[in-house]
Amino acid sequence: MDNYIISTKNLTKKYGSKTVVDNLNLSIPNGEIYGLLGPNGAGKSTVILMLLGLTEPSSGNISVLGYKPTKDPLRIKSFTGYLPERVGFYEDMTAAQNLEYTALLNSIPEKEIPSKIDECLSIVGLQKEKNIVVKQFSKGMKQRLGIADVLIKNPQLVIFDEPTEGLDLEVANQILETIFNLNKDKKITFIISSHQLNLVQKICHKVGIMSKGKLIGEGNMAELSKNMFGGNKYLIEVEIIGDVNNVIEKIKSLKGIKTVTSTENAIHIGTDEDLRQDVSKIVTNMDGIILTKMDIKDFSLEDVYLNYFKEV
Numbered sequence: 001m002d003n004y005i006i007s008t009k010n011l012t013k014k015y016g017s018k019t020v021v022d023n024l025n026l027s028i029p030n031g032e033i034y035g036l037l038g039p040n041g042a043g044k045s046t047v048i049l050m051l052l053g054l055t056e057p058s059s060g061n062i063s064v065l066g067y068k069p070t071k072d073p074l075r076i077k078s079f080t081g082y083l084p085e086r087v088g089f090y091e092d093m094t095a096a097q098n099l100e101y102t103a104l105l106n107s108i109p110e111k112e113i114p115s116k117i118d119e120c121l122s123i124v125g126l127q128k129e130k131n132i133v134v135k136q137f138s139k140g141m142k143q144r145l146g147i148a149d150v151l152i153k154n155p156q157l158v159i160f161d162e163p164t165e166g167l168d169l170e171v172a173n174q175i176l177e178t179i180f181n182l183n184k185d186k187k188i189t190f191i192i193s194s195h196q197l198n199l200v201q202k203i204c205h206k207v208g209i210m211s212k213g214k215l216i217g218e219g220n221m222a223e224l225s226k227n228m229f230g231g232n233k234y235l236i237e238v239e240i241i242g243d244v245n246n247v248i249e250k251i252k253s254l255k256g257i258k259t260v261t262s263t264e265n266a267i268h269i270g271t272d273e274d275l276r277q278d279v280s281k282i283v284t285n286m287d288g289i290i291l292t293k294m295d296i297k298d299f300s301l302e303d304v305y306l307n308y309f310k311e312v
């Protein structure tokens, strides 16, 4: 048996004639934090609903710890915690009462429940709010209570759909830190869906980038960046007035140049060294060419993300 807690093979979901998840092949190792990332409408939530057996695939296969969500949704539910995009609580009940309700629904032995409630509230930093009714909670507090609600059933796998959506940066980071620590301390596998790549990726061992139902990139950030930019460290952007093609030929002959691409009046050069001086010398020595702008940048996560979506 392989070490994947989740695998999908050619997973596809259609609504009418529209394909919203398109031949998705996912392999998520046990014990990892996996980020399912992509812009609004990419199909992330639909994938999650299929993993949980809450909506049926149109075709393809899913295995969640060896079980099929269409056949054994309850089995999967018994070891999986799921925090949907919009967390719902009984607003007139307190934090503790909400957790107690979930614990009872999940057949946690009654005598274990009070200590379990305290433990889960303490993990998410809501001990003091234990007896406050949920309608008085802020969005961030509800999100934290959502995590406690998921933890109370001792899940082996936790799926969070947009856990940091709508939260300010500080609260979002607290949530991510909690997830990071739970993965480390309790060895819980996490799948986190988000369109906030920069925020979420820092705790992910691996991310899959979805766009229009397809997985268009997968790996850790270094791997993604390598696929995207051929592993080059720098991008030098040169803007000129004049014939771009002549300039490109000259630049290509420079030592250390890895990739050269161009648009109408801009040239993008991938390198591992800062070759600005060499490049500018070439350009300024050419007749009929005026150098109007030159920039250099390290590849950032934004670049990886934006480039992926630019190409789709």
Ligand SMILES: Nc1ncnc2c1ncn2[C@@H]1O[C@H](COP(=O)(O)OP(=O)(O)OP(=O)(O)O)[C@@H](O)[C@H]1O
Residues within 6 Å of the ligand: 015, 020, 038, 039, 040, 041, 042, 043, 044, 045, 046, 047, 195
């Ligand atoms: N029940 C449904 N009926 C018809 N179309 C649907 C249904 N659910 C989702 N879709 C469509 O499927 C596509 C993917 O939606 P999904 O909610 O999975 O995206 P997402 O990546 O989770 O987006 P977001 O970041 O906005 O949550 C969208 O175009 C959406 O309109």
Ligand SMILES: [Mg+2]
Residues within 6 Å of the ligand: 044, 045, 046, 085, 161
């Ligand atoms: Mg969604």
